[in-house]
Amino acid sequence: xxxxxxxxxxxxxxxxxxxxxxxxxxxxxxxxxxxxxxxxxxxxxxxxxxxxxxxxxxxxxxxxxxxxxxxxxxxxxxxxxxxxxxxxxxxxxxxxxxxxxxxxxxxxxxxxxxxxxxxxxxxxxxxxxxxxxxxxxxxxxxxxxxxxxxxxxxxxxxxxxxxxxxxxxxxxxxxxxxxxxxxxxxxxxxxxxxxxxxxxxxxxxxxxxxxxxxxxxxxxxxxxxxxxxxxxxxxxxxxxxxxxxxxxxxxxxxxxxxxxxxxxxxxxxxxxxxx
Amino acid sequence: xxxxxxxxxxxxxxxxxxxxxxxxxxxxxxxxxxxxxxxxxxxxxxxxxxxxxxxxxxxxxxxxxxxxxxxxxxxxxxxxxxxxxxxxxxxxxxxxxxxxxxxxxxxxxxxxxxxxxxxxxxxxxxxxxxxxxxxxxxxxxxxxxxxxxxxxxxxxxxxxxxxxxxxxxxxxxxxxxxxxxxxxxxxxxxxxxxxxxxxxxxxxxxxxxxxxxxxxxxxxxxxxxxxxxxxxxxxxxxxxxxxxxxxxxxxxxxxxxxxxxxxxxxxxxxxxxxxxxxxxxxxxx
Numbered sequence: 001x002x003x004x005x006x007x008x009x010x011x012x013x014x015x016x017x018x019x020x021x022x023x024x025x026x027x028x029x030x031x032x033x034x035x036x037x038x039x040x041x042x043x044x045x046x047x048x049x050x051x052x053x054x055x056x057x058x059x060x061x062x063x064x065x066x067x068x069x070x071x072x073x074x075x076x077x078x079x080x081x082x083x084x085x086x087x088x089x090x091x092x093x094x095x096x097x098x099x100x101x102x103x104x105x106x107x108x109x110x111x112x113x114x115x116x117x118x119x120x121x122x123x124x125x126x127x128x129x130x131x132x133x134x135x136x137x138x139x140x141x142x143x144x145x146x147x148x149x150x151x152x153x154x155x156x157x158x159x160x161x162x163x164x165x166x167x168x169x170x171x172x173x174x175x176x177x178x179x180x181x182x183x184x185x186x187x188x189x190x191x192x193x194x195x196x197x198x199x200x201x202x203x204x205x206x207x208x209x210x211x212x213x214x215x216x217x218x219x220x221x222x223x224x225x226x227x228x229x230x231x232x233x234x235x236x237x238x239x240x241x242x243x244x245x246x247x248x249x250x251x252x253x254x255x256x257x258x259x260x261x262x263x264x265x266x267x268x269x270x271x272x273x274x275x
Numbered sequence: 276x277x278x279x280x281x282x283x284x285x286x287x288x289x290x291x292x293x294x295x296x297x298x299x300x301x302x303x304x305x306x307x308x309x310x311x312x313x314x315x316x317x318x319x320x321x322x323x324x325x326x327x328x329x330x331x332x333x334x335x336x337x338x339x340x341x342x343x344x345x346x347x348x349x350x351x352x353x354x355x356x357x358x359x360x361x362x363x364x365x366x367x368x369x370x371x372x373x374x375x376x377x378x379x380x381x382x383x384x385x386x387x388x389x390x391x392x393x394x395x396x397x398x399x400x401x402x403x404x405x406x407x408x409x410x411x412x413x414x415x416x417x418x419x420x421x422x423x424x425x426x427x428x429x430x431x432x433x434x435x436x437x438x439x440x441x442x443x444x445x446x447x448x449x450x451x452x453x454x455x456x457x458x459x460x461x462x463x464x465x466x467x468x469x470x471x472x473x474x475x476x477x478x479x480x481x482x483x484x485x486x487x488x489x490x491x492x493x494x495x496x497x498x499x500x501x502x503x504x505x506x507x508x509x510x511x512x513x514x515x516x517x518x519x520x521x522x523x524x525x526x527x528x529x530x531x532x533x534x535x536x537x538x539x540x541x542x543x544x545x546x547x548x549x550x551x552x553x554x555x556x557x558x559x560x
Contacts, residue, residue: 044400128382135342136380140394140447141369143362147397 028145028226029219035143035150036157048151056117056152057159061166067112068167071104072096072174080183090189092179094197100171101198106206107254109167110213113160114246118221121152122242125225126235134226149226153218160214161207168206205261209254216249291354293318293451293483294339299348301334308334310507311348316451321477321484323498325491327529330504332487333377336453339485340372341365370398373444373482377456379436381428381443388424391415391443398447414442418472434465441472445480452476454486458493466493473497491530503529 039045075096083089125148128134137144179185221242228238292315301309308331316322316339324332337343338350341357350358357368381390388411395410408424415421418438428436437457444452454473458466470493477484477497488494494501494515501518503511503526511521518530528535534542 131378132376132380133382135337136374136376136382138342138362139340139369139372139374139376140397141366142394142397143366 024227025223028223031145032149032153032219032222033215035146036154039146039150039154045146045151048147049154052151052155053159055120056155057163060113060116060159060163063112063116064109064163064167065170067108068100068105068170069174071108071167072100072171072176073178075099075104075171076175076178076183080179089183089185091193091197092183092185093175093190093194096175096179097172097194097198098202100175101168101206102202103206103254105168105171106164106209106213107250109164110160110210110217110250111247113156113163113214114217114221114243114250117156118217118242118246119239121218121221122225122228122239123235125222126228126238129226129228130230130235144226149222152222153215156214156218157211158214160217161210164207164210168203201265205257208261209257212253212257213250216253217246220245220249292316293353294485295349295351296335296338297349297351299335299338299350300346301331301338301343302346307507309338309345312504312507312509314502314509316483316485317500318483319481320499321473321486321497323486323488323494323501324504325489325494325501325529326504328489331507332489332504333455335504336455336485336487339451339453340369340374370394370447371450372453373447373449373451374453375437375441375444375455375457377459379428379433379440381431381436381440383428385427386424387411387415387420387426387428387431387439390428390439391446393443394447410446414446415439417445417476418442419468434461434468437461437465437469438472441469441476445476448480450482452482452484454484454488456488457486458488458490466490467496469493470496489529491532505529 039049076092079095080089080092083092083095125134128148134144134148137147176190180187180190224238224242224245225235228234294314294316296312296314299309299312299314300307312335314335324335326332334343338345338358339352341350341360345358348358349356352368352371357365360368381387382393385393388408391411391414392407395407411424412421415423418441420435420438420442423431423435423439428439431439441457452473457469457473461469473484473486474497476482484497486494486497498515500512500514502509503518505525510523511518511526513521518526521527527533
């Protein structure tokens with residue numbers, strides 16, 4: 001009986017702690033996103049945001065381009081046999097390019113970003129937390145959310161869509177080189193079918209997904225850094241948790257946006273005839 | 276002369292101290308760190324808070340600037356209650372404080388000059404400030420670090436980091452200075468430099484200082500008043516002479532650096548008993 005009581009105590013305490021943690025994370029993410037939006041109207045914060053844009057965006061371009069290129073090339077290699085068996089190999093371009101711009105480009109680029117910048121954000125802010133630098137910011141009458149989180153969230157929000165464009169571009173080019181140059185598919189047919197199959201809508205939703213992915217990566221990574229436990233082990237664990245949480249968020253957001261965009265497309269598509 | 280805890284609680288009710296902690300309690304989960312503490316900090320004086328490691332000294336000093344919020348009790352600054360203010364309102368109050376953190380807490384991504392200018396540029400438009408370089412130079416000169424403006428914290432020694440952090444803490448000419456273990460980790464000479472700087476700042480700028488330390492030499496040198504914490508409560512409060520002659524055995528044990536009887540009993544265990552307590556049985560002798 002005593003053990004059952006102790007077990008219930010422990011379970012209850014854990015449940016309360018988890019609910020507190022969820023509430024705290026929602027409040028933090030909301031504050032971070034709000035501060036990021038409001039910082040657009042405060043020119044004094046532009047220098048901080050531009051610095052983060054260089055670190056987060058500019059320096060991620062090479063790895064994002066490599067990711068995109070390999071996505072396109074691998075799709076070409078893997079899908080060719082199935083299409084050639086049905087005599088449809090000239091339509092390989094449609095399959096590669098729609099997949100790249102709509103799903104694989106945004107998702108895999110976001111996963112790469114969550115590993116690269118998400119880990120870096122968590123480690124940086126976590127180290128600041130364990131060395132009392134965040135408390136030092138507060139002690140000098142400055143809001144650490146505005147000073148540390150907002151520039152990072154805004155930079156990631158604004159630049160992830162552009163990085164996805166880079167990933168898409170290299171995915172298309174990589175797919176083209178393997179399909180046309182290596183596998184010998186007719187170039188004119190490859191691009192002709194692609195142009196008919198890939199719509200502006202496909203490209204747009206891939207880019208719009210970037211806003212949400214970028215917001216999730218930056219918010220979660222900053223939160224994990226702010227609330228990491230003491231010591232090197234705490235910072236390391238926070239980096240791992242940030243990546244896992246960002247990754248799951250990307251997959252969940254991708255699914256949710258897929259459902260929403262499909263519903264919007266099905267509603268608006270018939271109205272296109274009226275234009 | 277000097278005050279015991281009862282005198283303190285009676286005094287605080289009518290106290291006009293610049294900082295007043297009233298019935299302050301702080302718990303972390305089930306861990307009671309501060310137990311119904313009442314303390315009034317006198318304006319223009321240096322109050323030193325001593326106590327064993329882990330007794331809550333840092334937790335106490337962080338409550339004065341509301342870096343931590345109390346579980347119960349009230350905090351007053353210049354007669355105004357501040358523990359119930361929002362973070363935005365507290366940001367204005369905090370500009371009256373300077374805080375020297377134990378490790379310095381310098382911002383790694385900024386050089387020395389940028390670290391010192393940080394509080395100024397956060398609260399004032401930098402482009403409207405004249406002579407920012409002169410401000411940095413004057414603050415660094417106070418702590419003997421002029422010439423290090425372009426260095427980054429990673430290139431500085433522990434003592435240098437503390438001095439730059441001190442220069443940053445006084446950048447806004449605060450009314451109250453808070454020092455968290457200012458001499459910890461420093462050699463005796465560097466420790467004395469920090470003590471001298473604390474005294475110099477207090478006498479020349481006239482601000483109120485609160486110093487948290489377990490370095491008794493430092494406490495006697497800089498403190499007008501010494502308060503000792505033990506198990507979440509204040510057990511002694513007075514000037515240096517009062518503390519040195521305090522009858523409480525825990526106070527005497529701490530200020531003289533004496534091991535407790537329990538710890539001595541363990542250390543005096545006979546060889547075989549000691550080995551059975553501490554030597555793993557699968558190790559060969």
